[in-house]
Amino acid sequence: MLELVSRVEFKLNHGASYPYSICLRNMLGIRYLLIVTFTCQALAADILMATMGGTKSHKIPFWELAKGLISRGHNITFLSGFPADFHIDGLHEVTPANLVEYIQNYTNWDLLGARMNGEMPIKPWDGLRYAFESCDAMLGDAETKDLANRTFDLAILDGAYPECLQGLTHLYKIPFMYINTVGFYTGSLSLAGNPASYAITPNFYSSFTDKMSLYERALNTGMQIGQNILHSYVMRRTHRIMRDHLGAHIPHPYDMSRNVSFILQNGHAVVSYPRALNPNVAEVACIHCKPARPLPKDLDDFISASGASGFIYVSMGSSVKAANMPESLRRMLVKTFARLPYNVLWKYEGSAADMQDLTPNVKLSRWLPQQDILGHSQLRAFITHGGLLSMFETVYHGVPVVTMPVFCDHDVNSAKAEVDGYAIKLDLETLSTNQLYKSIMKVIHDPRYRNAARYRQNLLLDQRSTALDTAIYWTEYVLRHNGAYHLQTPARNMGWWQYYLLDVVGLYLLALCALILILRRLDIRSEKVRNPHYPNLIPPTKKKSKKL
Ligand SMILES: *[C@@H]1O[C@H](CO)[C@@H](O)[C@H](O)[C@H]1NC(C)=O
Ligand SMILES: *[C@@H]1O[C@H](CO)[C@@H](O)[C@H](O)[C@H]1NC(C)=O
Ligand SMILES: *[C@@H]1O[C@H](CO)[C@@H](O)[C@H](O)[C@H]1NC(C)=O
Ligand SMILES: *[C@@H]1O[C@H](CO)[C@@H](O)[C@H](O)[C@H]1NC(C)=O
Numbered sequence: 001m002l003e004l005v006s007r008v009e010f011k012l013n014h015g016a017s018y019p020y021s022i023c024l025r026n027m028l029g030i031r032y033l034l035i036v037t038f039t040c041q042a043l044a045a046d047i048l049m050a051t052m053g054g055t056k057s058h059k060i061p062f063w064e065l066a067k068g069l070i071s072r073g074h075n076i077t078f079l080s081g082f083p084a085d086f087h088i089d090g091l092h093e094v095t096p097a098n099l100v101e102y103i104q105n106y107t108n109w110d111l112l113g114a115r116m117n118g119e120m121p122i123k124p125w126d127g128l129r130y131a132f133e134s135c136d137a138m139l140g141d142a143e144t145k146d147l148a149n150r151t152f153d154l155a156i157l158d159g160a161y162p163e164c165l166q167g168l169t170h171l172y173k174i175p176f177m178y179i180n181t182v183g184f185y186t187g188s189l190s191l192a193g194n195p196a197s198y199a200i201t202p203n204f205y206s207s208f209t210d211k212m213s214l215y216e217r218a219l220n221t222g223m224q225i226g227q228n229i230l231h232s233y234v235m236r237r238t239h240r241i242m243r244d245h246l247g248a249h250i251p252h253p254y255d256m257s258r259n260v261s262f263i264l265q266n267g268h269a270v271v272s273y274p275r276a277l278n279p280n281v282a283e284v285a286c287i288h289c290k291p292a293r294p295l296p297k298d299l300d301d302f303i304s305a306s307g308a309s310g311f312i313y314v315s316m317g318s319s320v321k322a323a324n325m326p327e328s329l330r331r332m333l334v335k336t337f338a339r340l341p342y343n344v345l346w347k348y349e350g351s352a353a354d355m356q357d358l359t360p361n362v363k364l365s366r367w368l369p370q371q372d373i374l375g376h377s378q379l380r381a382f383i384t385h386g387g388l389l390s391m392f393e394t395v396y397h398g399v400p401v402v403t404m405p406v407f408c409d410h411d412v413n414s415a416k417a418e419v420d421g422y423a424i425k426l427d428l429e430t431l432s433t434n435q436l437y438k439s440i441m442k443v444i445h446d447p448r449y450r451n452a453a454r455y456r457q458n459l460l461l462d463q464r465s466t467a468l469d470t471a472i473y474w475t476e477y478v479l480r481h482n483g484a485y486h487l488q489t490p491a492r493n494m495g496w497w498q499y500y501l502l503d504v505v506g507l508y509l510l511a512l513c514a515l516i517l518i519l520r521r522l523d524i525r526s527e528k529v530r531n532p533h534y535p536n537l538i539p540p541t542k543k544k545s546k547k548l
Helices: 002-013 020-028 030-041 056-070 097-106 111-116 124-139 142-148 163-172 187-191 214-246 253-257 297-305 327-339 370-374 388-397 410-419 433-445 447-461 467-480 502-530 539-547
Strands: 046-050 075-079 091-094 154-158 176-180 262-265 281-283 311-315 343-347 362-365 379-384 401-403 423-425
Touching: 046 056, 046 163, 056 075, 056 091, 056 154, 056 176, 056 388, 056 467, 075 142, 091 142, 097 124, 111 327, 124 163, 124 214, 142 163, 154 163, 154 467, 163 176, 163 214, 163 253, 176 187, 176 467, 187 214, 187 253, 187 262, 214 253, 262 467, 281 467, 297 343, 297 362, 311 370, 327 343, 327 362, 327 433, 370 379, 370 388, 379 388, 379 433, 388 410, 388 447, 401 410, 401 433, 410 423, 423 433, 433 447
Parallel strands: 046 075, 046 154, 075 091, 154 176, 176 262, 262 281, 311 343, 311 379, 343 362, 379 401, 401 423
Antiparallel strands: none
16 A cells, blocks of 8 residues: 555656546545545645735635645645734735735725715725725735745635736746635636626626616616726726836736636525636635534523523624724614514624613624524524625525625625525615614514525535535646646637627628628619610619719
């Protein structure tokens, strides 16, 4: 046996094609576990992961994949704008101080207040400047410059704002993949040549579903085209910044984007929408989802105190900064929770001292183990902002939700959950205590909501392999085949007018016109031949040609 292993390892070390099946087959027998670790380690690669996402939740899918890859012997370096909260062996986190500070400055916002006042939570110019300003902050940082001197075998970038990071991967001359963290964002997918018809793909910033009326499709198309135009402007500026920092040889972001090796798409037909994807895309929604573990004692005591009636869980995620919420909303929530015949666990980052009016059935905490709570048998409902990962988790654990979308993709995520029947979506602008109370009671007492959540849960869990295994398989596939460029579609190098054959339609129209003209000419001539004595039979043409 050992001889076989060393032969396999020899083969691997010399870069021959990697017999994946050997690893798989060995995995079947626990007896060979050691050997598996040994053989699989031979593939060990040095991988750069990086996200320029402005909210911390972008890190979560990366962490999960990193943990999976580390256990298979790879080294991971992970660049982001959010300093590590905990240590994972084998994971080296890089957080350029400039980028961290830029994001802190940028996200010191009151999204809830803006949304309640009916304003855009992020002003258009702020939305645009993020890409090139954060790029400047990152590339200008000494830590990033150090990183630029290293080498890697593969980069895994965030599909949201990947362009600046592609500048780095271009220096390394290595293949890169995406984790498309904002699952409803189609920009990175369509640049790689995936079909993203505006007829059935709701814009990630809208509240549409994949079934749109004529009016909605018109609006959706307008939004997409508008975004594309703004994006190309932003990319011009980003390109300039990359060239300033990295050299004039850096290609335009769109040219680099087209060369993406593989996309791990943070979606799945069950929780996002069914759509056509090229062979170099795999869906990995819920890569971070896990069965619930027992809760810490203080939470468990609090929940047990609510007895058989159960409890509800409230969290607006990490990006919204619930502690900055307007006083009117805070009071509305407190009043609603006071009326509920349930205990309430509320994730709130502010100080409990600000909450003198809290009733004893409510417990505040800065941090709560969300999935362990969602998987608790006594949980009745989840009140959420509608962040994508929260929506995936709620389906994974089969819990009905009340959503209060705030910004970015929250509306489109909530719209999907609503059509799937496990959510009630509320509008912060018109929210009232009464409405919130009634919605919470409805998702708990109308069994349709719980049943719809369980139905989706069953569908999501019925997959050939877990999202993590899928992601690991494809990452190693890209490593084994040096970028796996054979999976790319030629569509990525075509203009939309070519892809939709508008140039061909134009060509055919021209040919048709030419044909008609030729036929007419022939017709005229044959008329003349047939009626040599009656040239006046075709006066209009004659007149016309005289004028011409
Ligand atoms: C992984 O990191 C360790 C420790 O820094 C190093 O010894 C090893 O060579 C690295 N492996 C790869 C494949 O880069
Ligand atoms: C953050 O804001 C402070 C105060 O306005 C400013 O001095 C600093 O330069 C900003 N940092 C970055 C990286 O933009
Ligand atoms: C990185 O490379 C540049 C130029 O190649 C060099 O000037 C710089 O000292 C290097 N930095 C480190 C930390 O090695
Ligand atoms: C794609 O990336 C690989 C690896 O960096 C590179 O060798 C190749 O030339 C790139 N292709 C294009 C068309 O940019």
